Amino acid sequence: MIRRHLLPLLLVQLMLLPLAACAQQPAAGPVEGRDYVVIPDGQRWSTADDRIEVAEVFAYTCHHCADFEPTLAAWKRKQPADVRVDYVPAAFRPTDNYARAAFAFGQMGVLDKLHGPLFHAIHDAQTVPISNASVDELATFVRDEGVDADKFKAAMASPQVDAMMQRARDFAIASGLRGTPTLVVDGKYRVQATSHEQALQIAGQLVAMERAARSKP
Numbered sequence: 001m002i003r004r005h006l007l008p009l010l011l012v013q014l015m016l017l018p019l020a021a022c023a024q025q026p027a028a029g030p031v032e033g034r035d036y037v038v039i040p041d042g043q044r045w046s047t048a049d050d051r052i053e054v055a056e057v058f059a060y061t062c063h064h065c066a067d068f069e070p071t072l073a074a075w076k077r078k079q080p081a082d083v084r085v086d087y088v089p090a091a092f093r094p095t096d097n098y099a100r101a102a103f104a105f106g107q108m109g110v111l112d113k114l115h116g117p118l119f120h121a122i123h124d125a126q127t128v129p130i131s132n133a134s135v136d137e138l139a140t141f142v143r144d145e146g147v148d149a150d151k152f153k154a155a156m157a158s159p160q161v162d163a164m165m166q167r168a169r170d171f172a173i174a175s176g177l178r179g180t181p182t183l184v185v186d187g188k189y190r191v192q193a194t195s196h197e198q199a200l201q202i203a204g205q206l207v208a209m210e211r212a213a214r215s216k217p
Contacts, residue, residue, distance in 0.1 A: 185207060
């Protein structure tokens with residue numbers, strides 16, 4: 001009787017062995033053309049340091065970007081010291097006040113402080129218009145967040161922000177931007193994904209790929 005009971009159990013265990021072996025295999029790397037596109041003559045967004053760069057091209061008015069923001073922010077906090085995550089507004093018009101606001105935040109050193117709250121103000125609280133926000137409306141938001149509104153307005157109108165707007169436009173065009181949000185890894189790879197989670201998984205794989213390439217003699 002014992003043997004008759006053991007035989008079916010043994011057969012089930014043998015059938016499960018191939019599945020267990022597959023589960024132990026490392027996940028396949030990203031596939032060019034499906035998971036990412038190689039950017040011809042791609043250039044990094046920032047030359048501030050030599051860390052591996054993950055640049056998110058975003059728009060404050062984009063609800064997909066608003067949905068992505070907390071997930072990306074959490075992912076950013078978990079990155080090792082050799083990875084830098086940058087927020088790059090899609091700045092196709094020099095008069096885009098939302099993009100100019102992002103660069104003004106950067107100039108003032110408050111981008112991390114105000115980035116998430118501005119998404120919230122536009123998409124949830126609706127205290128900032130989702131289109132055609134004026135400088136004064138954005139300055140009111142800034143003031144309510146405890147930041148000097150006059151300095152913010154001056155930064156928005158500065159030549160430095162003018163230059164960043166042009167750089168952001170050039171970066172988006174060179175990257176072959178098709179929509180927001182889009183992740184670009186080290187200026188070389190544009191991530192293609194069907195979900196925010198998949199985009200971050202692919203970005204992580206590309207970061208590992210770039211790290212391995214850099215470590216080669």
